[in-house]
Amino acid sequence: MDTRRGFLGRTGSALGATLSLPLALEPSFAASPDTSGDWPRETSFRFTGEMANFEAAQRALASLYDVERDFATFDAAYYGAMTLPVQASYRAYSQWVNRNNSLFLRNAAPGHPRDTELDCSRAAVAKLLGARTEEIALSGGGTEALYALIANYALLKAGDAVIYADVDYDEMQYACDYLEQSRGARIVRFSLPEPHTEANILAAYDRILKETPRAKLLLLTHLSNRNGLVPPVKAIIAMAKARDVDVILDSAQAVGHLPFTVADTGADFIGFSLHKWLAAPLGTGGIYIRKERLQDIAPWLGNRIHGPEDIRARIPTGTVDFAARLTIPRAIEVQDAIGLDAKYRHLVRLRDYWVEGVRDIAGLEIMLPQETGRFGAVTGFRLPGMKGPDDAKVAAKLFLDKYRLLLVAKAGLASGPVLRVTPALFNDSSELDRLVTAIRAERRMFL
Structure with a gap:
């Protein structure tokens, strides 16, 4: 049986080599290509x-990962970290792309045209x-994807209103602000x-839409990176569409x-994004545009590589990490095997575990x-x-330096800064126990 670290160091394994890990994996994947270049x-x-x-x-x-355990x-x-099977696939595709270099990048590799793959x-x-395949374009992450949608929204006229909330991501707020500078x-x-x-959220969106008669575009965050809020997305979108927003x-x-x-x-x-919770390689994401609405998002800076009827024209064209994009199906396969519902x-159990451990702390x-x-x-x-905001930064530094716990200081909410906790699939209850102990020990640091 291979150890995880032993596997990571074996970069020259032949195709067909397998990895067997306790509890989680059946022998299941090719580790990396041999010198034949297959x-x-x-x-x-x-x-x-x-x-x-x-x-x-x-x-x-835990057996699916090889991650630093000295810190929790x-x-x-921010980044979900690839599982071992995804790492193996990424390494294999990286080697193959490097071996075939421009032959692949120019869409000329025999049997494996770039665009087909x-x-x-x-x-x-x-x-x-x-969705339909023609409704999806791959991008270099979620930020690039959303900049492309916001900055190139074609129906906006000078004087139209663009709405966003305090729970929305900083850079997407910047993209909306850019519409003021560039489009009036x-x-x-x-x-x-x-x-x-839910009641408070729906009332707030209903009120802001009623108070903004020239609203044309609304930025809505599916799950806030500031505090974790998941709003009632479908109801808010229906509310906006009813007002032609x-x-x-x-x-x-x-x-x-x-x-x-x-x-x-x-x-x-x-x-x-695809490199967060799907745990695909870094720098992977995408956009979805319903086919019937494609022309309402303009091509990226006049991009004509794929033509105006192709969603891929809405994303910057360049020499990207093709191996990362080729690995995406493997990440989806791993997730499917675990089960997204499960x-x-x-993930909710991990969240509830630490929350219930500190909920009784006064204040x-x-x-x-x-x-x-x-x-x-x-x-x-x-x-x-x-x-x-400095309090949140001071606290985050203390948790990192004193307890070896990485939490994130997040500003931007109207009510003030927070410390954000985001467990991953590789975290366990012993690490969450360390978090609870640290929070309880430092509960008076600002009093």
Whole structure:
């Protein structure tokens, strides 16, 4: 049986080599290509771990990863980390692309045309989201995807209003602000009332839409990277459409995290990451544009590589990490083997584990109400007395330096900064126990 570290060091393994890990894996995939330069061959992946039992699921999932354990890293909202099978595929594709270099990049590799192979990745993402392949374009991550949708929204006229909320991602707010500079739009910013119950959220969006008669575009975040809020997306989009307001849905934190399809959202325009919760290689993401709405997003800076009727014209064209994009179907296969519903339930269990361990601390604020459907793995909190943005940074540094716990200081909410905790599939309850112990020990640091 291979150890994880031993496997990672064996870069010259022949095609067909397999990895067997305790609890979680059946022999299932080719490790990396040999010197013959064959296209990487992968056998089917099977996850044999137990997901219903919390402790058994932790053991099974941990065996899929090789990550630094000296620190407990609670930042999956930034990067999800590849599983070992995905790492192996990425390494294999990297070697193959390097061996074939421009022959592949120029769409000329015999038997493996570049666009045909990349279309396999587009098709896999389309299936994951319940979309058509021609409605998906791959991008260099969620930020690039959403910039492309927002900056190139074609129906905006000078004087039209663009709305966003305090829970929306910084860079997507910047993209909306750019529409004011470049297109003469009027930017309308508002804050969601706390507590973030469904009733409060719907009332806030209904009010801002009524108060903004020239609203044309609304940025909506599927799962907030600030505090973890999952708003009632479909209801908000329906509310906006009833007023002829288009919605660009930021699903960077939702794909591979929340079970959903494009039909479940009602959205016509979605940007997303794949290197967060799907755990594909870094620098992978994409856009969805409902086919009937394609012309309402203009090509990227006049991009004509694929033609105006092709969604791929809406994304920057360049020499990207093709191996990363070729690996996307493998990441989806691993997720499918675990089961997205089971994965989501496990992530919520990890979140609830630490939240319940600190909920009784007087003055500590958990930023999300315990309301079904309003959160996944991500949750922000405030220590008693924590107020300014520097407080959050000081606290994050203390948890890292003193306790070897990586939490993230997040500003931007109208009510003030928070510390964000984002467990990943590789985290376990012993690490969460360390977190709970540290929070309880430092609960008076700002008092």
